[in-house]
Amino acid sequence: MSATALPIPTGKRRVATDEPGWVRWxxxxxxxxxxxxxxxxxxxxxxxxALKKGVDVYVAAITEPxxxxxxxxxxxxxxxxxxxxxxxxxxxxxxxxKFEFRGKSLLITLIDLxxxxxxxxxxxxxxxxxxxQGWLGPWLAExxxxxxxxxxxxxxxxxxxxxxxxxxxLIPLMQAQGTEEEEAAVVLGANxxxxxxxxxxxxIKWGLLYGVILCNARAMGEFGAVSVxxxxxxxSTNTLPLHVEILYNEYNFAxxxxxxxxxxxxxxxxxxxxxxxESRNKQQTENANEHRST
Amino acid sequence: xxxxxxxxxxxxxxxxxTLVYLSLIVxxxxxxxxxxxxxxxxxxxxxxxTTPRVMASYRLTFGASFAAALVNAVFGFLVAxxxxxxxxxxxxxxxxLVDLPFALPTAVAGIVLTALYxxxxxxxxxxxxxxxxxxxxxxxxxxxxxFIGLPFVVRTVQPVLEDIEWELEEAAAxxxxxxxxTFVKVIFPTxxxxxxxxxxxxxARAIGEYGSVIFIAGNMPMISEITPLLIVTKLEQYDYAGAxxxxxxxxxxxxxxxxxxxxxxxxxxxxxxxx
Numbered sequence: 001m002s003a004t005a006l007p008i009p010t011g012k013r014r015v016a017t018d019e020p021g022w023v024r025w026x027x028x029x030x031x032x033x034x035x036x037x038x039x040x041x042x043x044x045x046x047x048x049x050a051l052k053k054g055v056d057v058y059v060a061a062i063t064e065p066x067x068x069x070x071x072x073x074x075x076x077x078x079x080x081x082x083x084x085x086x087x088x089x090x091x092x093x094x095x096x097x098k099f100e101f102r103g104k105s106l107l108i109t110l111i112d113l114x115x116x117x118x119x120x121x122x123x124x125x126x127x128x129x130x131x132x133q134g135w136l137g138p139w140l141a142e143x144x145x146x147x148x149x150x151x152x153x154x155x156x157x158x159x160x161x162x163x164x165x166x167x168x169x170l171i172p173l174m175q176a177q178g179t180e181e182e183e184a185a186v187v188l189g190a191n192x193x194x195x196x197x198x199x200x201x202x203x204i205k206w207g208l209l210y211g212v213i214l215c216n217a218r219a220m221g222e223f224g225a226v227s228v229x230x231x232x233x234x235x236s237t238n239t240l241p242l243h244v245e246i247l248y249n250e251y252n253f254a255x256x257x258x259x260x261x262x263x264x265x266x267x268x269x270x271x272x273x274x275x276x277x278e279s280r281n282k283q284q285t286e287n288a289n290e291h292r293s294t
Numbered sequence: 295x296x297x298x299x300x301x302x303x304x305x306x307x308x309x310x311x312t313l314v315y316l317s318l319i320v321x322x323x324x325x326x327x328x329x330x331x332x333x334x335x336x337x338x339x340x341x342x343x344t345t346p347r348v349m350a351s352y353r354l355t356f357g358a359s360f361a362a363a364l365v366n367a368v369f370g371f372l373v374a375x376x377x378x379x380x381x382x383x384x385x386x387x388x389x390x391l392v393d394l395p396f397a398l399p400t401a402v403a404g405i406v407l408t409a410l411y412x413x414x415x416x417x418x419x420x421x422x423x424x425x426x427x428x429x430x431x432x433x434x435x436x437x438x439x440x441f442i443g444l445p446f447v448v449r450t451v452q453p454v455l456e457d458i459e460w461e462l463e464e465a466a467a468x469x470x471x472x473x474x475x476t477f478v479k480v481i482f483p484t485x486x487x488x489x490x491x492x493x494x495x496x497x498a499r500a501i502g503e504y505g506s507v508i509f510i511a512g513n514m515p516m517i518s519e520i521t522p523l524l525i526v527t528k529l530e531q532y533d534y535a536g537a538x539x540x541x542x543x544x545x546x547x548x549x550x551x552x553x554x555x556x557x558x559x560x561x562x563x564x565x566x567x568x569x
Contacts, residue, residue, distance in 0.1 A: 019473060024380055031376045032388070034369045037417070038441050039394050042406045045416065049409060088315045095308035101297040107312070109556065113320055116548040116555075118502025120522040121541045124529060125323040128330055133534050135326065159319055182302050192303035214396070221399025223505030228526060241401040241505070248405050248509065257409075260402040267397035274397075275390045 046264045049257035061247075061255035062262060069235045070243035070259070073151065077226075077239060078219040081158040085215055089166030090208075094196075097174030098182065108171065114163045122160045123228025126153055149231030154239065157225040162218050166211035173207040174200070176285055206281040213277065217270040221263060327545060330538045342539040351521040354432060358520075359500035362439035367493045370447025371485070377448070378455040392448050395441055400505025407438055408510040430512030435520065438506040443496030450492035454485050454562070487562035494558055498551040502544065 019027070051058055061067060092111060096104055114122065129135050130147035140147060147153045181203070185195045201208075223241040230237045232246065240263055247256035297305065331339060342348075376382070377389055395403065411418040412429040421428055428434050458481065466476040504522040512518040519527075521544060528537035 027372060028376045028380055028382055031369065031372045035373060035388065035391070038437075038444060039391055041416065042403070042410055042441070043391075043394065043398075045410055046402060046406050049406070084315075088312065091308040091315075092312040094304060095312055098302050099297060099300050099305050099309075101305075101309070109552065110316060110321070113324070113552070116498055116502070116552045117324070118504065118522050118525075118541075118544050118548070120504045120525050121327070121502070121544050121548075124525060124537060124541050125326050127529065128326040128534070128538060129323055131534075133532075156319075160323070163316070163319060179300070179302060186301050186303075195302070196304075217397045221397075221402075223399060223401045224503075224522065227505075228529065241399045244399075244401045244405065245509075253409075256405060260405060263399045263402045267394060267399070267402075270397040271390050271393055274393065275386075 043264065046257060046261050049253065050261035052257075053254040057254050058258045058261075061258035066235045066238065067243060067255075067259055070238045070240045071262075073154070073238065074220050074240040076151070077155050077158045078216055080155050081162055081219045082212060082216050084159060085162050086166050086208075086212060088163065089170050089211060092167040093170035093174045093204075094200075096171050097177075098179050111167050112164050114160055119161060119222065119224025120228055122225040123157050126156050126160075126229055130156075148229050149233070150237060153229035154226050154237060157229045158219050158222055161222050161225050162215045165215035165218065166208065169207050169211035169214075170204060173204055173281075173285060177203055206277055206283075207285075210274065210277045210281050213270055213273050217267065220266060324545065327538055327541050330534075331542045334535065334539065339539055339542075342536050343543050347515050347519070348521070348524060348540065350516045351519050351524045354435065354518065355501055355521045358432060358435045358439055359497050359503075361436050362443055362500050363493050363497035365436075365440050366443045366447045366496045367489060370444065370492060370496075371451055371489055374448045374451040374455055378452060393445050395444050400442070400503070401509070403441055403506040404438065404509030407441060407506065408434070411437055411510065429510050430518065432511075432518055434510035434512070435507050435518060438510050439500040439503060442503050442506055443500050446495040446499065447489065447492030450488045450495065450562075451485055454488040458484055484565070487558060487565045491555065491558040491562050494551065494555045498548065498555065501547060501551070 096108065127134060127148055130140060130153060131137050132141065181199050182195050185199045221241055226239055227242060230242055232238060232242060240259060244256050244260050247259060373392065377385065408429050409415050411434060413422045418428055428437060462480055463476050466480045502522060507520055508523055511520065513523060521540060525537050525540045
């Protein structure tokens with residue numbers, strides 16, 4: 001990606017703006033050593049530990065009922081949280097990017113807020129509202145509705161930590177694209193939904209997908225917030241990351257790493273998709289910027 | 295006028311939905327923490343958030359976060375530099391993997407770093423004979439927080455480095471500057487705001503981090519217990535007032551960090567716009 005932005009001199013060396021060869025190699029070596037220590041070796045170790053006791057142990061660990069229940073719950077939580085945050089992201093980006101109104105930058109800051117709140121605090125605030133000691137606790141108990149230590153709490157905590165992902169991808173993209181195309185559609189007699197689905201959506205699809213990928217990765221991987229509201233009931237309110245913790249604390253390391261390797265695979269797929277979508281998204285943004293400057 | 299006129303439809307629906315959603319999911323729940331705490335008197339609150347155990351957790355959380363963000367500032371800059379300036383095999387892969395800490399669930403990071411840096415781990419075994427314990431000590435916390443914050447500096451510095459014009463450096467060379475002088479006087483001042491922003495982002499993230507830390511920390515009160523863990527501990531003991539008071543302290547710190555980061559980003563944008 002860097003090669004496009006900065007013409008790395010080929011053939012004729014630009015001595016004046018180049019470091020000596022040995023400096024370059026020392027810097028590359030240092031940087032890669034740092035990355036190896038903190039990224040590459042840990043990544044390899046996940047799979048090594050997962051498969052250390054053989055494929056049978058691995059398969060058994062990820063197919064036992066509690067693990068399957070955890071996989072299901074994780075998928076469920078993501079399947080609710082991601083679409084809701086998708087609708088939110090599109091609505092927020094439509095209002096912010098296509099219209100001028102007062103308090104806009106405050107709104108953008110508020111959307112980013114969940115990123116700066118500790119996951120533990122995110123879980124705690126839902127306990128304060130829905131927990132037995134919480135505002136709605138007595139009423140919920142009377143009507144036999146469980147939110148905390150049950151699936152709704154897990155879904156809520158997941159939504160909270162992933163609120164900003166899609167909105168923050170779409171807002172700058174749609175701002176760069178401006179409003180001319182949509183205005184033309186209005187002139188041609190299109191209604192609001194027609195404008196969105198036929199004009200705006202094709203223009204933002206890669207950015208949207210990028211946000212969805214990141215949102216999904218976090219939704220499936222969230223630990224702190226979900227841990228506070230889950231109650232850790234095996235086979236019932238355990239998500240995959242919480243299942244990893246339980247197995248690990250039982251010194252069942254092979255199983256813990258087996259389940260962890262599923263999440264690591266998810267991370268790798270996320271990174272691969274992200275790299276692919278990023279290149280497409282970049283094109284779309286560049287087209288939008290060119291369009292704007294003409 | 296609240297809103298400037300536009301021919302496009304859907305403003306009321308879009309903004310209305312945005313505000314309702316944000317209020318229900320984020321704003322009202324967050325306000326619950328403040329409202330709960332307002333039931334305490336100021337001396338009660340102050341006593342709760344300044345006990346020796348809590349103070350020790352602040353020192354650890356901020357100290358380890360600061361050290362991790364500092365290491366990330368140095369090495370993150372270095373990684374951004376080699377990714378933008380040099381060519382080497384596997385560069386694309388390295389570039390993509392830099393985001394791993396964003397994509398890898400924190401619990402996975404926690405257990406794998408613990409396995410790696412414990413006394414018999416791949417890396418920990420080389421430190422054990424030297425009498426250095428990494429896992430289950432504050433050093434382990436620093437390691438986990440460094441991992442978590444790694445992409446922030448790289449990803450804020452990288453685009454700014456890409457935008458620096460060769461001409462600027464050529465001009466410096468023409469005027470007789472050595473490569474080191476050019477770096478110190480031309481390149482570094484240009485990327486400094488971005489570097490500070492990345493540092494602040496990594497620091498803010500580290501302060502609130504929980505999942506990756508609790509596995510490697512050892513979690514001994516007064517020694518290796520971070521503030522978010524203390525909140526969880528209080529919650530598990532049904533000490534809701536204590537947990538909420540600490541959460542309010544963390545929230546206020548988050549808001550201040552958010553403000554600082556916004557200011558830094560504004561500075562960074564202005565600096566790069568001026569070039």
